[in-house]
Amino acid sequence: MRLSRTLIATFCIAFLGIGSGLAQGFEGVIEFTKTTGPVVTAYRYYVKGDFVRIEEVSSRGEVQGIMLVDTRDKTVTALSPERKLYMDVPNTRLPKEVEVQVQKTSDMKEIAGYKCEKWVVKGPKEDRQITYWVAADEFNFFRPLLETLNRKDETAMFFLEVKDNAGAFPLLGIEQKMDGAEVSRLEVSKVTKAVQKPALFEIPAGYNKFERN
Numbered sequence: 364m365r366l367s368r369t370l371i372a373t374f375c376i377a378f379l380g381i382g383s384g385l386a387q388g389f390e391g392v393i394e395f396t397k398t399t400g401p402v403v404t405a406y407r408y409y410v411k412g413d414f415v416r417i418e419e420v421s422s423r424g425e426v427q428g429i430m431l432v433d434t435r436d437k438t439v440t441a442l443s444p445e446r447k448l449y450m451d452v453p454n455t456r457l458p459k460e461v462e463v464q465v466q467k468t469s470d471m472k473e474i475a476g477y478k479c480e481k482w483v484v485k486g487p488k489e490d491r492q493i494t495y496w497v498a499a500d501e502f503n504f505f506r507p508l509l510e511t512l513n514r515k516d517e518t519a520m521f522f523l524e525v526k527d528n529a530g531a532f533p534l535l536g537i538e539q540k541m542d543g544a545e546v547s548r549l550e551v552s553k554v555t556k557a558v559q560k561p562a563l564f565e566i567p568a569g570y571n572k573f574e575r576n
Contacts, residue, residue, distance in 0.1 A: 388412070388501050388502075388503040388504065389410055389500060389501055389502045389503065389504065389532075389556070390410055390411050390412070390556065390557070390558060390559060391409075391410060391554065391555045391556040391557045391559065392407060392408065392409055392410070392553075392554075392555045392557065392559075393407070393408040393410070393532075393551060393553075393554050393555075394406070394407050394408075394551065394552050394553040394554075394555075395407075395408075395534075395549060395550060395551040395552060396549070396550055396552065397547060397548070397549050398547060398548040398549075398550070399546070399547045404419060405419070405420040405421075405422075406418060406419055406420065407420060409559050409563050409564070410504050410559065411558075411559040411561070411563070411564060413433055413434050413435035413436075413504075413507075414431070414432065414433055414434070414564035415431075415432040415434065415504055415508050415564075416429065416430070416431055416432075416563050416564055417429065417430040417432065426444050427444070427445075428441065428442070428443065428444075429441070429442035429443075429444065430442070430452070431564055431565075431566070432508060432511055432512065433511075433564075434504060434507035434508055434510075434511050435507075437454070437510075437511045438451070438511075439451075439452040439454065439511065439512065440452065440566065442566065442567075442570065443573075447567075447569055447570050447571065448570060448571055448572070448573040449566050449570045449571070449572055449573065450572065450573040451572075454511070454512075454513050456513050456515060458513065459515065459520060461486050461488070461489060461517075461520050461521065461524060462486065462487075462488060463484050463485060463486045463521055463524045463525075464484070464485045464486075464487075465482065465483075465484050465524070465525050465526070466482070466483045466484075466485075467480065467481075467482050467525075468480070468481045468482070468483065472496050472535075474496055474498070474534040474535055474550075474551060475534055475551050475552060475553055475554050476554065477498035477500065477534055477554065478498070479496035479497055479498045479533075479534050479535065480496070480497050480499075481494065481495070481496055481497075482494070482495040482496075482497055482525060482533075483495075484521040484522070484524065484525060485541070486517060486521060487541060489517055490540050490541050491517040491521070491538060491539070491540065491541070491546070492538075492539045492540070492541055493517060493518055493521045493522070493536060493537070493538050493539075494535075494536070494537045494539070495522065495533040495535070495536050496533060496534055496535040496536075497528075497531045497532065497533050497534070498531070498532055498533075498534050499530055499531050499532075500530070500532070501530050502530055502531060502532035503529065503530055505531070505532045506522075506523065506528060506529060509522065509523055510523070517538060518536050518538050518547065518549060522536075533549070534550070534551040534554075535548075535549070535550050535551065536548070536549040536550075
């Protein structure tokens with residue numbers, strides 16, 4: 364399950380509670396990249412109600428790894444398309460408390476067809492500053508997604524510390540050290556609203572469960 368472990372380790376992403384009754388919540392596909400140094404990795408979020416499917420995509424457009432996230436039951440399942448295996452991903456990491464300073468500005472920028480507001484979140488103890496360009500379009504899935512994934516990267520942790528962030532989604536997130544040196548960047552290239560098929564969020568037929576020895 365090397366690809367699944369890689370997918371689990373790389374994001375957060377990046378830079379993904381919505382209940383089944385929240386009919387007005389976002390449903391569709393969000394495409395974005397994560398850049399860390401010279402390495403650029405592409406991802407896709409498929410969103411439907413409580414469910415999020417995260418795909419890691421190669422430069423040739425091939426799906427390398429998949430995570431199926433249920434934000435209601437707080438479960439994560441990793442899939443390996445190459446080996447036709449799936450694995451339950453336990454969430455055993457204790458949440459880390461961080462102290463941040465949040466500044467919501469009036470600066471605006473258009474990204475992927477959305478008007479985004481600039482939020483700057485600083486964590487001096489972590490030597491990090493995250494600049495988020497945030498859109499609000501009932502992206503109710505995102506905060507529960509971060510809580511379910513329980514990421515340890517600052518991009519995710521800092522966002523969770525921002526008050527009144529329900530329904531917001533960062534279409535651009537720039538992680539820097541306090542001296543201004545860029546560490547990583549999450550950037551959305553396309554947002555598509557569309558009804559998603561339930562089968563996308565299920566373990567495909569023919570996949571076997573990976574058992575740890």
